Amino acid sequence: MHFLTVSGPPSSGKTSVILRVIEALQAKQKKIGVVKYDCLMTEDDLSYAKKGVLVKKGLSGSQCPDHYFVSNIEACVSWGVENNCDFLISESAGLCNRCSPHIKDITAVCVIDNLSGINTPRKIGPMLKSADIVVITKGDIVSQAEREVFASRVKQVNPGAVIMNINGITGQGAFELTTLFEGASDIETLKGMRLRFSMPSALCSYCLGETRIGDEYQTGNVRKMES
Amino acid sequence: MHYHDLLLQPLKQLLADYPWLEDFFSSFGLQLQVTEQTLQQYLNQLDPDQLLDLGISQEQLQQSLHDFMAGMLALDEAAEKVESLTIIGGFDKTGSAEQLELTLKPGEVICIVGPTGSGKSRLLADIEWVAQGDTPTKRKILINGGVPDNKWRFSTEHKLVAQLSQNMNFVMDLTAEEFVRMHAESRLVPDPEEKVARILEQANQLAGEQFKPDTPVTSLSGGQSRALMIADMAILSKSPIVLIDEIENAGIDRKKALELLVKQEKIILMATHDPILALMGDKRLVIKNGGIAKIIESSDAERKNLSRLEELDNTLLALRNRIRFGETLEEL
Ligand SMILES: Nc1nc2c(ncn2[C@@H]2O[C@H](COP(=O)(O)OP(=O)(O)OP(=O)(O)O)[C@@H](O)[C@H]2O)c(=O)[nH]1
Ligand SMILES: Nc1ncnc2c1ncn2[C@@H]1O[C@H](COP(=O)(O)OP(=O)(O)O)[C@@H](O)[C@H]1O
Numbered sequence A: 001m002h003f004l005t006v007s008g009p010p011s012s013g014k015t016s017v018i019l020r021v022i023e024a025l026q027a028k029q030k031k032i033g034v035v036k037y038d039c040l041m042t043e044d045d046l047s048y049a050k051k052g053v054l055v056k057k058g059l060s061g062s063q064c065p066d067h068y069f070v071s072n073i074e075a076c077v078s079w080g081v082e083n084n085c086d087f088l089i090s091e092s093a094g095l096c097n098r099c100s101p102h103i104k105d106i107t108a109v110c111v112i113d114n115l116s117g118i119n120t121p122r123k124i125g126p127m128l129k130s131a132d133i134v135v136i137t138k139g140d141i142v143s144q145a146e147r148e149v150f151a152s153r154v155k156q157v158n159p160g161a162v163i164m165n166i167n168g169i170t171g172q173g174a175f176e177l178t179t180l181f182e183g184a185s186d187i188e189t190l191k192g193m194r195l196r197f198s199m200p201s202a203l204c205s206y207c208l209g210e211t212r213i214g215d216e217y218q219t220g221n222v223r224k225m226e227s
Numbered sequence B: 001m002h003y004h005d006l007l008l009q010p011l012k013q014l015l016a017d018y019p020w021l022e023d024f025f026s027s028f029g030l031q032l033q034v035t036e037q038t039l040q041q042y043l044n045q046l047d048p049d050q051l052l053d054l055g056i057s058q059e060q061l062q063q064s065l066h067d068f069m070a071g072m073l074a075l076d077e078a079a080e081k082v083e084s085l086t087i088i089g090g091f092d093k094t095g096s097a098e099q100l101e102l103t104l105k106p107g108e109v110i111c112i113v114g115p116t117g118s119g120k121s122r123l124l125a126d127i128e129w130v131a132q133g134d135t136p137t138k139r140k141i142l143i144n145g146g147v148p149d150n151k152w153r154f155s156t157e158h159k160l161v162a163q164l165s166q167n168m169n170f171v172m173d174l175t176a177e178e179f180v181r182m183h184a185e186s187r188l189v190p191d192p193e194e195k196v197a198r199i200l201e202q203a204n205q206l207a208g209e210q211f212k213p214d215t216p217v218t219s220l221s222g223g224q225s226r227a228l229m230i231a232d233m234a235i236l237s238k239s240p241i242v243l244i245d246e247i248e249n250a251g252i253d254r255k256k257a258l259e260l261l262v263k264q265e266k267i268i269l270m271a272t273h274d275p276i277l278a279l280m281g282d283k284r285l286v287i288k289n290g291g292i293a294k295i296i297e298s299s300d301a302e303r304k305n306l307s308r309l310e311e312l313d314n315t316l317l318a319l320r321n322r323i324r325f326g327e328t329l330e331e332l
């Protein structure tokens, strides 16, 4: 199963971009699962369900959603595998710019929009700086030169990434992005894998710098999704 | 110069040769000092706790520095020259073959016409992606007669295509001059100040109404923004192919704008229904049902009508100006 983590600031266009990719993958008869992580509420699961893909959602409440993510993602991957998904995509809103759900050897996507201001790429931490693919949305609202300037600011903080402009509404560029999804990490389990960057400050073992994934490494305030 | 050689240079020298290094480090919240210390020494003495707070590891910082320098140094390399662009037909939405092979050369202007939803933007996207039968249209695009390197697809340094899109809004909080300077700096062009001045001057020649260098980009009119973007593209972009997706509307001297771009020896494809622009093109590709249904060469008879169209256009422009200056149109 291909597994990708998609994250990005709130309302940057994550769901829109994932939906456009889902359309392109469904045209190729692929089975897709999506896990949506958010803090307080989300209706994204309904948008995904409407597309006929398998959906799971988890709300972290008072916890940092990225800490919550890492405590639950292994089980979600098993769920995707059990359901014979060809693709599993996780969507999580980067609410705290310090944490990031990206996992070593798992294709990591960060979605950021052209309207967020030229200094935003600098303010976002590992979620942007360690992503493999950076998708920039809402290019339809700004001029081409502004798109270029914004992309160059992204490139400055993550020069190794593939940077693509995608229109989340019309899907322009989504076909091209889909080819990268098709080449994404292919796994059966997350056992033994590590986060790309530690997530300090909060209450659980991951707050204390733990990067290993698995129940045995989780201590303190760990919440689990309802299965 | 190689990355490893750069690491052994003193910061003082590096900052003089590659001033963009300072901005690179500051984007991670780090500050380079002008000292005799080498870059390697500087990196080695960074406090791991400070890096942790900044959300980056030593290893990632070095990797990013390596990738960034490679990209910046690549900007200096001459881009491969594009002598021709070939479109090999695929299939329209009904599955009928397009059956065409069309080769375009620098300096040519090709117009793309057809109703909304017919596939104009898709054709432009096929070219930008250098499609190899892997898009819904199954078209193939050749560069200089051959299948081009995959690097065109994702490169930000050597983009095959520069796009001028319908939308010309700005959201950045910068003046026209600051904006163009930031753009020029990101492109690492030699003598950015001269380029910035030239772009602003050109833009003012194209725009109906003048604007000042310290005008915020967000308060430029539609015509002024468009003029600025065209001047910016003509002077800064190294991309050999220009795609223009529907820029109608007045407010800029379209003829001069197109001439400015043609002068740069680029291949220009533009989706347009503007009769003046269409007649200035060498050919018109008529798109129907997702396929190129017909190719019309602009005829001499059509070209002769161009001057009449320009007269009509000027008449309208004059009327527009009379309205602008508070006159009435009781008499034309
Ligand atoms: N104009 C424009 N709007 C876009 C684009 N992409 C997304 N949007 C709009 O931006 C808004 C937010 O998009 P979402 O896809 O819900 O963003 P998100 O990142 O999933 O948001 P959360 O999950 O709530 O954090 C919606 O109104 C979208 O229609 C784009 O490329 N252009
Ligand atoms: N040959 C084709 N085969 C299949 N789909 C196509 C083809 N050409 C265009 N399309 C699709 O048709 C839709 C409308 O095309 P678009 O290029 O946006 O039209 P226009 O720019 O002319 O309004 C897009 O979703 C596009 O991907």
Ligand SMILES: [Mg+2]
Binding pocket: A014, A015, A016, A044, A091
């Ligand atoms: Mg969402």
Ligand SMILES: [Mg+2]
Binding pocket: B120, B121
């Ligand atoms: Mg279009």
Ligand SMILES: [Zn+2]
Binding pocket: A064, A065, A066, A067, A096, A098, A099, A199
């Ligand atoms: Zn956090």
Ligand SMILES: [Zn+2]
Binding pocket: A067, A201, A202, A203, A204, A205, A206, A207, A208
């Ligand atoms: Zn925690």
